[in-house]
Amino acid sequence: MNGCAMRNHRRPLVAQAFRPAKGRRAALKGLKAVVVVATIATAIMAASRHGEAHKAITSKYTFNDDVFPILKERCARCHVERGVAPMSLMTFKDAFPWAESIRAELIAGHMPPWNAEEGFGDLKHARTLTAKELDVVLTWATGGNPQGNLDQALPPVTLKNEWTMGAPDLALKLPSEFTVPADKMDATQEFTLPSGTKEARWVRAVDLLPGTPSVVRSAVIYLKSPGTPAADPVLALWLPGHDPEPLDGRVAFKLPAGAELGVRIHYKKTWQFEGQPIADRSTVGVYFAPDKEAQELLTVPIVSPPPTTAKDQTLTFTRTIDEDVQALAMRPEEVPPNITLQMIAVLPDGSHAQMIKLNTRADWARRYWFEKPIALPRGSRIEVVANLANPDILSEAFGAIGSTTKPPVTTPLKLAINVIPAKPKLSGPAEAGHHR
Numbered sequence: 001m002n003g004c005a006m007r008n009h010r011r012p013l014v015a016q017a018f019r020p021a022k023g024r025r026a027a028l029k030g031l032k033a034v035v036v037v038a039t040i041a042t043a044i045m046a047a048s049r050h051g052e053a054h055k056a057i058t059s060k061y062t063f064n065d066d067v068f069p070i071l072k073e074r075c076a077r078c079h080v081e082r083g084v085a086p087m088s089l090m091t092f093k094d095a096f097p098w099a100e101s102i103r104a105e106l107i108a109g110h111m112p113p114w115n116a117e118e119g120f121g122d123l124k125h126a127r128t129l130t131a132k133e134l135d136v137v138l139t140w141a142t143g144g145n146p147q148g149n150l151d152q153a154l155p156p157v158t159l160k161n162e163w164t165m166g167a168p169d170l171a172l173k174l175p176s177e178f179t180v181p182a183d184k185m186d187a188t189q190e191f192t193l194p195s196g197t198k199e200a201r202w203v204r205a206v207d208l209l210p211g212t213p214s215v216v217r218s219a220v221i222y223l224k225s226p227g228t229p230a231a232d233p234v235l236a237l238w239l240p241g242h243d244p245e246p247l248d249g250r251v252a253f254k255l256p257a258g259a260e261l262g263v264r265i266h267y268k269k270t271w272q273f274e275g276q277p278i279a280d281r282s283t284v285g286v287y288f289a290p291d292k293e294a295q296e297l298l299t300v301p302i303v304s305p306p307p308t309t310a311k312d313q314t315l316t317f318t319r320t321i322d323e324d325v326q327a328l329a330m331r332p333e334e335v336p337p338n339i340t341l342q343m344i345a346v347l348p349d350g351s352h353a354q355m356i357k358l359n360t361r362a363d364w365a366r367r368y369w370f371e372k373p374i375a376l377p378r379g380s381r382i383e384v385v386a387n388l389a390n391p392d393i394l395s396e397a398f399g400a401i402g403s404t405t406k407p408p409v410t411t412p413l414k415l416a417i418n419v420i421p422a423k424p425k426l427s428g429p430a431e432a433g434h435h436r
């Protein structure tokens with residue numbers, strides 16, 4: 001794919017210049033490389049700051065007073081030393097060379113990674129900047145990037161790599177270390193993890209703690225042998241710095257006795273680690289539900305017909321709900337990156353409920369939890385409209401990827417919604433089956 005070319009387009013001049021050219025990069029080794037690169041970087045940064053001095057400062061917002069608190073709140077989970085993002089943004093020195101790139105990423109809605117468009121359904125843990133925050137960062141990025149008071153010391157921001165929900169009931173270390181080899185930028189690895197449970201349990205959340213946070217890009221944790229076809233075998237779609245959404249205990253995932261978990265991790269190096277092997281051994285955390293009785297979170301798959309021709313730019317498909325349910329969440333399961341998907345519920349009385357609108361991107365698939373359960377009486381229709389043309393503003397702006405160069409979508413799109421019956425039916429975790 002030409003993702004790489006596009007990334008280079010986006011890289012700010014300064015940072016781009018201090019990345020040695022590909023051939024040279026291989027020749028530079030070890031500490032020497034670090035020193036050389038750092039020296040070049042410092043020189044370029046100094047030169048560019050000198051250049052910047054001629055650029056009028058029009059921004060009334062400064063990094064120290066206005067921008068830093070926003071970046072700390074919104075970007076620090078990843079853009080911090082040893083984080084998953086390619087660079088820290090936690091000091092003025094770190095951030096200012098990226099000002100133009102920050103502007104572009106924010107305008108395109110790429111950062112912070114979230115992918116759901118505002119105004120189409122209410123979602124929990126929404127990761128978008130407020131209009132005010134956006135205004136502050138954009139004004140600073142385009143208005144000369146003032147640092148503010150030079151004597152002002154900003155608090156150091158360090159990587160937080162800990163269990164968001166506290167220590168799990170069951171911490172399961174992956175059976176072995178995995179190393180992304182020196183000559184590869186990414187790799188997907190599948191692990192099988194015995195849960196070791198002697199009895200069936202209800203589970204309210206499953207989470208992951210990366211061993212090497214800078215390289216663990218995403219993970220899918222699923223039940224290897226789900227009990228019933230409608231059960232949800234996907235326990236977690238993990239992303240760096242995301243907020244796990246614990247179920248309230250009355251609704252839970254079922255973990256059969258002796259269950260095996262499948263863990264599929266996508267490892268990806270940032271350019272900082274190009275040419276270096278990086279090893280990881282992550283840990284999966286399981287949180288049990290407190291109650292003996294709960295109702296299982298079920299899955300309703302929503303699958304499109306195969307796109308008919310390569311030219312077909314929109315695909316509309318529906319799924320009728322055959323029981324009174326409440327929808328709690330949705331997730332893209334198999335969807336190509338850089339398409340738009342809109343999902344609405346058409347209720348039997350003809351009224352519509354917005355569920356979600358997604359601009360999909362590689363790597364950032366997550367489960368989206370609706371702010372409030374969406375009641376879907378029997379006979380409701382879930383309608384999905386997928387626009388397969390490239391909606392990516394950023395790529396279009398740079399002319400890097402047009403819909404003509406995008407590979408045509410030929411396989412069916414797969415989404416899923418998570419539901420519970422509208423009338424609670426509680427049971428123990430070992431009880432097999434349920435009504436559908």
Ligand code: HEC
Nearest residue numbers: 010011074075078084085086101102105111112113240241
């Ligand atoms: C969940 C982790 C995460 C958060 C939060 C996040 N980023 Fe990123 N960011 C990344 C990753 C990973 C990349 C590398 C490109 C990619 O894979 O999308 C990236 C890339 C970027 C780039 C482009 C770098 C390049 O190589 O061209 C910019 C600029 C950026 N982020 C700015 C921000 C800003 C500003 C925020 C906060 C408002 C933010 N990001 C929040 C993970 C994150």
